[in-house]
Amino acid sequence: MTTATWVTGLAVAAPTGLTVEEYWAATLAGRSAIGPVTRFDASSYPARLAGEITGFAAEEHLPSRLLPQTDRMTQLALAGSDWAFANAGVDPAQLPEFDIGVITASHSGGFEFGQNELRALWSKGGRYVSAYQSFAWFYAVNSGQISIRHGLRGPSSVVVSDQAGGLDAVAQARRQIRKGTPMVISGAVDASLCPWGWVAQLTSGRLSTRDDPGRAYLPFDDDAAGHVPGEGGALLVLESAEHARTRGAGRVYGEIAGYAATTDPRRGSGREPTLRNAIEGALADAGVEPADIGAVFADAAAVPELDRVEAEAIAKVFGPSAVPVTAPKTMTGRLYSGAAPLDLAAAFLALRDGVIPPTINIRPSRRYDLDLVTGAPRAAPLRCVLVVARGHGGLNSAMVVRAVDRPAPPNR
């Protein structure tokens, strides 16, 4: 019998909040952080809105030795790793050295760091490229830096699956726990809000070019016209149930109960998209029926064709409008590989509080048979929640999280 994988610590770095409770309060209140790009002058670009994190000063959280060698996304991830372990009540130094791993997803590495070094190279020459470039931009940097910061010598990895990657990382972390590593910190934090990142993102053809923050990112709306990019993500402390019980973990947010991933055939091949298989696979892996799922946190691409595919997959698995669907990322923008871990965090908080956060700004299209939670949060007794994440090129990942019933903790 394989051990259950519990989530016993959470950290959030979101445009709507840098603590779990701040983020959750904003999410339930439907407060958006989408606004004009301030980090660079975006006025000459067709897209000009973003979900930026404000109020994060890296020097307040990290030693100055780390600052010259880290991209913003690494600075956020390093701070997040501190918060996640604190939230879990874990001092990594107290565990045997090979007992904790770190498995993150990345989208585009430290793209802003890379931008600055590419600029140095082409404007001034190779001698102006930083000694830190060899790792500061690359996809593995957050796992490496988190490992060093906390002395984590367990199995570590990094996956890149565009926006589906956050779930793939957590699934890979669960594999390590099943193989015997007691604890893995997992998730993703992304940030590529810089001119070079912006131009690269524009070529996806999926960025909203609207200027009204309330009308820019409208998944499942007839007016859907692409998404708003954001920055941030979430880190989760995953732990085997036995280990969490033995150490008397203070919090158990729930269980990573099921997961599956699929890849769509190339467009024009005549074959069907495969998101439905991913959802059904995740349910089967969790050993639950569609009726057991109390809410779906949707990928919510806000590209009409992609919205249609997702809506149809959900309706086929669960029945027309048979399960509440929501997309709190309408408040933050899409955080690339950070998006799904943030949705996992929201899903666990929804389980905890028995409430589904809303999707903001949208008027649900009648074309889709979805029961979208809009306007205000909806109270619901939740046992299982499904999180869906999709990446460019047709990557689909789905994960089921489940509440954990625990006996009252012993008095200590």
Place this chain on the structure above:
Amino acid sequence: MSGGHVRRPVITGVGVTAPGGVGVKEFWKLLTDGRTATRRISFFDPSPFRSQVAAEADLDAELSGLTPQETRRMDRAAQFAVVTAREAVADSGLDFAGLPPHRTGVTVGSAVGATMGLDQEYRTVSDGGRLELVDHTYAVPHLYNYMVPSSFATEVAWAVGAEGPATVVSTGCTSGLDAIGYAADLIREGSADVVVAGATDAPISPITLACFDAIKATTPRNDDPEHASRPFDATRNGFVLGEGAAMFVLEDLDGARARGATIYAEVAGFATRSNAFHMTGLRPDGREMAEAIRVALDAARLAPEDIDYINAHGSGTKQNDRHETAAFKRSLGEHAYRTPVSSIKSMIGHSLGAIGSIEVAASILAMTHDVVPPTANLHHPDPECDLDYVPLTAREQRVDAVLSVGSGFGGFQSAIVLADPERSGA
């Protein structure tokens, strides 16, 4: 899945695109001849850089079967992956069109993704570095696929008709081992029946040269490119950049046997550990790599004495070669002194994330042919590196089980154990 049945991932198809020749045959001939494919960089004028040598692969996209559309939209590393995956698929003899697509997965390792494409495109949209606010109107339509290298996995998935789990594993220079470890898990846990897995990288680009120059990791031996990569030699002074890909077909042993497939090796054990020490530095004691080796051997149910050959990381930097020599001794004990160890980076350079998979290809070919490839350019033994590094000349000997290791920026230390499921006791 039937209860209790243990699925064992085996390699039944292999493809290689490496410096010195495209395809498995050319690759193996180069290695066993002990020839080197390192040369002065030809892709661009390397003279502004401290290190001006590399091992370049001579890929002809058209000859390799890529369509003009594929060539246009794919970075060189993606091209390597697709061409090489097709070779592996053909080699496996498996009828992919007859497989249930959702049961076929793809795992591609890459350390630096589409670095070459990103470097070139940045130069364009920034007007040679002049524009801080880079100009989107000059951006190529597939720039997003350069930005996010999971495009490599989807390209391979489309090329082979896979609709199961697809991802890129990016753990620096252990990516090529870690991708195979990841794929083996997909087979073992039943998430896929067949996985096309391996790794690719095409880093020979000005930004890569500049960043390795800055930390003096690459060799400055520009006057003698053919003998510039000198793992374990006392005169080694840095690695030589390489490029390429190796891809494999992995499937469950029972299925492979049932269809009468050629089985190269079982992925019998894999483990990775982090040194939690430094983003680029290694402690001399090799503790974490030794731990990865120990766990991988345990998973394979093999003892140190069962290992016939160690395919080393052997990058040719001072610290690496010392570090892993210590790791072998720490994990294998006395057997480390009796086991041939070699580094093919002496011949084909260090292709970052790809090399782990290329080294797995060398390892399984060593098993197939019962030949250990040599370490080229090893003339002056370093007292700090006192194992049997198979200098200069390939060695015929029985090879039933191989240990291959990798070490990556970020502190990743990985070990894979490949064993012949028929001949060894695994």
Place this chain on the structure above:
Amino acid sequence: MPRSQFTLDELRTVLREAAGTDEGVDLDGDIIDVSFDALGYESLALLETASRIERDHGISLDEEALVAAKTPRELIDLVNAHLAAA
């Protein structure tokens, strides 16, 4: 025209920009003969520091001598030797 000398204050500035300051280290203190190791700077930090000095002063430091420079005084002397020779 005599070349300007590279000073400890300049080195402090470059170190701060290139590599930050380790917690518990007073870079403004008497550090001239304290090893870089004790100041919390490893090889990467020193490579970045040296690279900035080379760019700012248009010199190319001898690689082996750079590795051998273990304290601020030794590094400053090395830089000044190059400046004098330039």
